[in-house]
Amino acid sequence: MSYYKQGIQMIDAYTIDLHEGSELHGYKVLQKSYLSKLNIFYYELEHIKSGAKHIHISTDDKDNGFAVTFKTTPQDSTGVAHILEHTVLCGSKKYPVRDPFFSMIKRSLNTFMNAMTSSDWTSYPFSTKNKTDYYNLLDIYLDAAFNPLLNKLDFMQEGHRLEFTQPDSTDSDLTISGVVYNEMKGAMSDSRSLLWDKLGQSLFSTTTYHYNSGGDPAIIPDLTYEQFVEFHKRYYHPSNSYFYTYGNLPLNDHLKFINDRILSNYSKIDPKTEVNDEVRYTKPQNLHYSYPLNENDNDGKRNFYALSWLLCTITETEELLSLKLLDQILLGHSGAILNKNLMESKLGKSLISASGLADQSREVFFTAGLEGVSETDYKAIEKIILDTLQKVAENGIPQNEIDTALHQFEYHTRDINGGHYAYFLSLLFRMMGSMIHGGKSIDELDLDKTIENIKEKIKKGGFFEALIKKHFLNNQHRVEVVLSPDSTLEAREEALVQKHLKERKDAMTDDEKIAIKEQSSLLKERQDSEDDPSVLPKINISDIDRKITILQPRPVKKHINSVPVSLYEQTTNGIVKAGLLFDVNHLSDDELSLLPVFTLLLTQSGAGGKTYDTVAEDVSRYTGGISSSVRLVTIPGNASVCNKYVKIKSGALAHNTEKMFQLITNFITEWDFSDINRTSTLIKKKLNNLESDIVSSGHRYAMGLSGRFLTESSYYSEMFSGITHLRKLQSLAQSDENGIKIIIEKLNSIGKKVFGKNNLIAYCVAQKADLEIDGVFEKFTGELHDIELHKQKSEGVTPKNLNEAWTTTTPVSYVAKSFKVPDITGLDSAALRLLSNLIGLTYLHPEVREKGGAYGGFCSYNNLNGIISFGSYRDPHFMRTVNTYNGVIDFLKSGTIPESDVSDLKIKILGELDGSGTPSELAVNDFFSELSGVTDDVKQKFKDAVFKLELQDVINAGLKYLQTEGSVSAITSDEILEKEKITGITIEKI
Ligand SMILES: [Zn+2]
Known part of the structure; x- marks a missing residue:
């Protein structure tokens, strides 16, 4: 245990001598608090001489994290912040090797290493469980951020440069290259990222969010090397920096290291990076943009329609949290009113990917809309959104929907497993906006008081209704953003670039051409030169434990009602997680090819005599979600045999465990796919998502394809989630009403062969007291019966x-x-x-x-x-x-x-x-x-x-x-x- 009680005061065992007001290694402690719900100590400090801010989270996690973040607020779309993020990783004064980050990925015990650029910050995070490794990485990160070489050739490699198509011939055509230039060309050919960029551009006309912080390929070439170096000097200054440390290593050592190594050399400046309030529109705006798509792929329903409102600032904690709850009420699950009205209109294939509340800018915004729509339906979609808001404001929100939103909030603040990121980063991201824009970061970690205030106001009535009027119905800062396909866009843009390059070349003197040629050969020389990574620190192999780490305590295994269950006792903040696996090796190949469609529908359709929207509401009301999928378990050493399962997964606050199993019982004993509209909508939505996925995950699909005939498990894995599955959905999506009925019949007959008691195994993860689920599990399995497990003849896979x-x-x-x-x-x-x-x-x-x-x-x-x-x-x-x-x-x-x-x-x-x-x-x-x-x-x-x-x-x-x-x-x-x-x-x- 890291914390022990002394009287009533909690003591931080890792950093015992720091208190509010104390000064150490050039820092002053501004705040120290214990957050009981998360079981962490929170420290907020400022470096006195340089003005650098620092937040430390002390916890008994051995996986220690670090991040240095700069508030980067560019005033153009040259991608300067993004190019800088890449280039500071190309060598620093103390570590003058070409790619120190990459070399360290090869030789460090890091559990996370990255660099990222957002719309108003650039951050360099890492984590590791080894103390020596931590300080090795810290030294490299600090030197990279504050003392980068910023070699002009690296700027050209990472940012942009002119080159001849045949680099050693000045007679050949000019071309533009560069890592970020190409990266953003790729990103901007992805319609979903493009829409996101256009939303920012349209909602903000005077602040940094108007610009594309990643860089617009048409504008990137305008950035000069001098502007680039100047940007580093101003923005990567300690006075504009936010340090973050996390874990069980003592804060005192971190402070000494960072002060001695970097901060003591700097004095405070005013970096002038404050972001002002956006100038509000006096009437709603309509903006239309286009994106590239081949004529052949355009079925007339490839437009994106979004309606977006600018709301409050990110530092207004209570207002923001109220809006997050409202977001949950309107869109949070498929039965939520705006979600449901949009999808049931059948005017689009799925909700727009930017749906909901976006809090990555100083002023947050809310977006609703559909993708996969036809251009004649824009007005109709707008009407659905505005009418729904109007009706909700007039008729009010039922108490059970408010309770559902509050429950989701409670569940997700407790669930340390929720995000896509490591825990240390998800805590940082929660605080980030507030931290860089002068809010109270600790309030973002401890929202108990805020939520109590909101609950009081809800009791008085009309709370969310007033919020809708204020932020939506009476808010003129609203934009309609439409994105439409254009089959000639890419060719036109390319022609423009070529024309521009030809004009540049024609205007060049021979000396200028030779200079470009020479620069190319200098760059090639630099790329080909051998690096000497021996200046970089490294871990000694003898410092590494020879024994494997075995998870402790070991699970308790028992048979409840003859079903094998593994019970894992772990820290879960009062949440119970459960997984149920039904063996389906007895299904035929034909049935297996439809199995992912069955699992797709299972937990998103009606069940237990209720329609899908009511079921979705119940699931959100009592659990953190219930999902079903096909799961393959490969058995190595046995010619790669694989076992196939249908997996049901869920989590709930401990007091809702029984309710969770009841809901699962409804799904697996009384599923109902008979709503033809719903079934067809779910198939089309999934297909649309997979098709959009190809551009962002094409490598995953290609690797799955190339290995699909090498083993049985790769064959089925591709069938369940690869291009073969996508093609299956394509053919199903063509079905008319009768076709859908036939599919539903087939799925029903598959379902009857899946959920038995004799083919079930299960696991459960929870804190000790919450693991006593025998009674609940007995009741659950009591609803199941043994089924026939006769194995069908499978053709098998010929390599x-x-x-x-x-x-x-x-x-x-x-x-x-x-x-x-x-x-x-x-x-x-x-x-x-x-x-x-x-x-x-x-x-x-x-x-x-x-x-x-x-x-x-x-x-x-x-x-x-x-x-x-x-x-x-x-x-x-x-x-x-x-x-x-x-x-x-x-x-x-x-x-x-x-x-x-x-x-x-x-x-x-x-x-x-x-x-x-x-x-x-x-x-x-x-x-x-x-x-x-x-x-x-x-x-x-x-x-x-x-x-x-x-x-x-x-x-x-x-x-x-x-x-x-x-x-x-x-x-x-x-x-x-x-x-x-x-x-x-x-x-x-x-
Ligand atoms: Zn990048």
Whole structure:
């Protein structure tokens, strides 16, 4: 235990001598508080001389986190903040290596390392469980942020530069390149990111949010090197910085380190980075924009319609929280009134991805709308939104809907497992807006008082109704943003760029042309030069524990009503998490191909005699959500056999555990898909989401395709969540009313074969007192019966290598290649894990990303089914990348791989083996690991083998397994295939 009671005052065992008002290492403590709900100590400090702010969270978490954040508020769309984020990572005064971050990823025990640019901040976070590693990384981060080299060549590499298409010929055409330039070209071809950008541009006309902080490709080339350096000087100053530390390492040491190393050298300035109030519109605005889409893909329903309002500032804690509750009431679940009215109108395929309250700017905004709409329906959608708000304001909100919103709030503030980010980061992100805009950050962590105030006001009546009138009905700062497809947009924009480049070239003197040529060769020289990462600190392998980490305490296993249950006692802040797995190995392949559609509908349709909207309301009222999916469990060592399950997952506040199981019982014994509209809407919505996903996750789809005939588990995994599944949905989405009825019949008959008592296993994660669920679970399983588990004859998978391309609308490709190799039970598994890291980080990253211009090039090893895959992301090339993949054997044989790469990567892998995550995540991982038969013994043998690895073992493993032909699949476009004159491969249309 980290905290012990002394009298009534809580004592922080890690940082015992700091109190409000005390001064230490140049800092003054402004506030110290204990937050009982989160069981943490909160410290707020200011560095006296430089004005740097610092928040520290003291907790017994060994995974210590750090972040330094700068308030970055650019006044144009050159992407200066984003380019700077990239370039500060290209070497610093103390660590003058080309890519210190990347080198540290290879040789550190970090559990998280990244850098990110938002609309008004840039942040550099990391975390690690090892103290030496923490201070190594801290030193590198501080030097990178405050003393970067900002070499002009790096600015050109990361930002933008002019080049000849044949770099050594001044006769060839000019072209623009640069990592951020290409990244943003990719991002802006994604209609959802484009819409997000256009919302900001339209809602804000005078403040920094008007501009694209990532950079608009048309404007990025305007940024000069001098402006770029100046931006660093002003914005990356301690007076404009916000430090954050988290974990069980003593704060005192952090303060001393940061003061001595950086802050003592600076005096306070006024960086003038305050963001003013936006000038409010006096009447609503209408703005229309276009996005690129091929003529063939335009079915007339590809428009986006959004209505958006500017609301309060982020530092008005109570107003903001009230609006968040209102957001939940209006859109929070599929039965919520605005959500339901929009979807049931059938005027669009799904809610717009930017729906709801957005709190990433100083003044927050709310958006509602639909995507996949036809241009004749804009007025009708606007009417639905405005009428719904009007009606709610007039008729009021039923108390049960308010209770549901309050329950969701309570659940999500307790659930430390909720976000997409590590816990230390999710706490930081909660405080970020308030922190950089001068609010009270602690209020964002401890909202108890605020929520009590709001509850009092709700009691008096008319609270949310008044809020709707104030912020929506009587608010003139409203914008309508429409995004429409334009098949000639890309060509027109490209022609404009080419025209501009030609004019520039024509106006150039010979000397200017030669200067460009020379700069290209200097840059190439810098990219090709060998780095000396030996100046970077590293962990000694002898400091790493040789034993694997085993989750403690071990689960209690019992049979309740003859169903095997694993009970995990973990810290969960009063939440009970449960998972139920129904074995479905007896289903036929035909039934399995429809199974993901069954699980998609199961928890989003009607059940227990109630319609879907009422069920959705109940689920939100009593749980943190109930989801169902198909889950594969691969059994390594057994020719990669895999078991298939339907998985139901949920979580609830402990006092709602029984209610949670009741709701699950309704779903699995009395599901109701008979609402044809609802069933058809859910299928179309899912299809629309998967189709939009291709651009952002194309590499995942391509890697799934290329490995699908290598093992049984990769085959089914692709069938359940890959392009095969997407195609299945495409064909189902074509169905008329009768067709849907036939599908529903099939799904009903599948469902009857799924939920038995004799094919169920379960897990539960909770605090000790909440784990006594025998009674509840007995009642739950009492509703189930044994079912027939007769195994159907499956055709099985015949291993085969592919050479294929799948085409869609995309300006870039995603190229993948997979090989069958041994799994974790094989002798070479440790060598293969290191090999995949070596190939990804030291071969594909430089060849495919740095030289080839793709956004990513990587290699993964799935040690359960034994597949190694290469992949590229947003790749401007196809054949070049395939050739790079083919060159992997030459790379392994080249004799240029340094021994140090292997010793560095060993550290990275050993760090990963320890696992990181929230307590309930670790428990669930433990459960599935056991289900796969990956015992502690197997894990320990694997770890032992990693310690013993040498360079030659790794190279030998590569030569042994990767000399085969391999299996290639790519996601690309017809235009790219034509441009690269690719023939002799199988071509399929998505
Ligand atoms: Zn970037």
